Amino acid sequence: MTTTSHGAGAPPRPGSPATPGLGTAPGVRVRDLTVVYKTPLGELPALGGVSLTIEPGTITGIVGESGSGKSTLALSLLNAVQPPGRIKAGSVEIDGLGDVVELRGDELRRARGRHLGYVFQAAQNSLNPLKTVGKQLLDLGRSHGVEDRSALVREAKELLERMGLDGARVLDSHQHELSGGMRQRVGIMLALVLNAQLVILDEPTTALDMITQATILRIVREVHKERGLTTVMVTHDIGVAAELTDRLAVMYGGRVVEHGPTMEVLGTPRHPYTQGLIRAIPRLSGDIAEAQGLPGRPPTLGTLPVRGCVFRERCPLRMDICETVEPPPVTHGERTVACHAVERSHSTAEQEEYA
Ligand SMILES: Nc1ncnc2c1ncn2[C@@H]1O[C@H](COP(=O)(O)OP(=O)(O)OP(=O)(O)O)[C@@H](O)[C@H]1O
Ligand code: SF4
Ligand SMILES: [Mg+2]
Numbered sequence: 305m306t307t308t309s310h311g312a313g314a315p316p317r318p319g320s321p322a323t324p325g326l327g328t329a330p331g332v333r334v335r336d337l338t339v340v341y342k343t344p345l346g347e348l349p350a351l352g353g354v355s356l357t358i359e360p361g362t363i364t365g366i367v368g369e370s371g372s373g374k375s376t377l378a379l380s381l382l383n384a385v386q387p388p389g390r391i392k393a394g395s396v397e398i399d400g401l402g403d404v405v406e407l408r409g410d411e412l413r414r415a416r417g418r419h420l421g422y423v424f425q426a427a428q429n430s431l432n433p434l435k436t437v438g439k440q441l442l443d444l445g446r447s448h449g450v451e452d453r454s455a456l457v458r459e460a461k462e463l464l465e466r467m468g469l470d471g472a473r474v475l476d477s478h479q480h481e482l483s484g485g486m487r488q489r490v491g492i493m494l495a496l497v498l499n500a501q502l503v504i505l506d507e508p509t510t511a512l513d514m515i516t517q518a519t520i521l522r523i524v525r526e527v528h529k530e531r532g533l534t535t536v537m538v539t540h541d542i543g544v545a546a547e548l549t550d551r552l553a554v555m556y557g558g559r560v561v562e563h564g565p566t567m568e569v570l571g572t573p574r575h576p577y578t579q580g581l582i583r584a585i586p587r588l589s590g591d592i593a594e595a596q597g598l599p600g601r602p603p604t605l606g607t608l609p610v611r612g613c614v615f616r617e618r619c620p621l622r623m624d625i626c627e628t629v630e631p632p633p634v635t636h637g638e639r640t641v642a643c644h645a646v647e648r649s650h651s652t653a654e655q656e657e658y659a
Pocket of ligand 2: 576577613614615616617619620621622623626631642643644645646
């Protein structure tokens with residue numbers, strides 16, 4: 305495997321020269337973000353006022369069942385929600401870039417790629433079928449003002465080789481000559497090659513076999529550390545999140561219901577949904593016989609309750625207040641949880657402490 309050193313004396317990476325990057329790992333502050341999709345029933349919210357702080361330099365995992373809004377949140381970090389969706393309200397402040405929800409046109413295009421690297425879900429289908437990967441790489445470099453084309457190609461080859469591919473051959477290939485797993489790795493290379501400081505990966509290992517998946521996760525971790533990135537990784541696989549991430553955000557029905565250090569969230573989950581999610585995984589609950597599926601189904605945009613807690617149909621701790629009042633996210637220490645029952649147990653504990 306080729307190893308890369310970007311220390312003193314190493315040639316600058318292609319994203320570095322002349323144009324200033326963010327320089328260091330940026331923090332991200334999502335506030336009251338509401339994203340709606342136009343449906344036959346009108347505009348319905350896929351994100352219902354999400355707030356989430358992503359600390360600089362961390363790998364944050366976003367987990368939750370299908371339809372919980374993970375990809376919509378990931379796209380919002382780039383202001384890349386496409387019609388029939390739109391960001392209706394809220395902000396996404398990224399250190400060094402400001403509120404990306406306010407960015408338009410050229411400013412937005414420059415921010416993506418150069419500062420924000422991303423791999424969309426199903427990235428294996430997002431290459432241009434008519435151009436070689438190398439040509440698409442050069443187009444990407446040109447559109448972001450990269451002057452040193454040979455440094456760009458060198459960097460791309462190195463990244464591909466670290467992911468177990470023949471770099472020169474892949475750059476000479478068209479999409480149809482590559483397997484799904486190879487295309488996915490090309491997507492990851494394109495997300496990293498311009499030296500972005502905030503990297504967003506949406507299910508980057510979904511189509512891959514276990515060994516390739518492990519290799520990719522190792523590379524993501526290594527590159528994150530070497531380059532001092534802030535990384536956000538969407539996954540439906542809690543095992544992957546446990547291995548890779550420092551912080552975990554658990555989504556349900558377009559809300560972040562729990563957020564905190566990964567090991568704490570998985571070790572002592574507080575939100576009833578997180579608890580159910582973990583009980584459903586034999587690998588984490590320890591015993592396959594004891595793994596219990598979460599009862600019921602996740603809501604769709606059409607069935608999402610408009611009042612009260614979005615999880616209440618499936619919640620064993622449901623109370624009267626859950627019918628009418630949406631639980632606000634409340635932070636204790638490093639953990640943020642949005643649940644009336646958790647809040648109540650905290651206030652009881654506090655009352656006892658001061659009694
Ligand atoms: N283009 C669209 N038009 C209408 N509704 C959409 C569109 N894209 C997403 N949605 C809806 O928004 C909600 C959130 O979708 P999103 O893709 O963000 O979920 P996800 O958590 O990424 O799911 P998955 O794990 O399946 O990728 C879902 O109810 C989904 O059906
Ligand atoms: S707010 Fe109520 S319904 Fe929602 S998760 Fe907490 S206890 Fe359950
Ligand atoms: Mg998704």
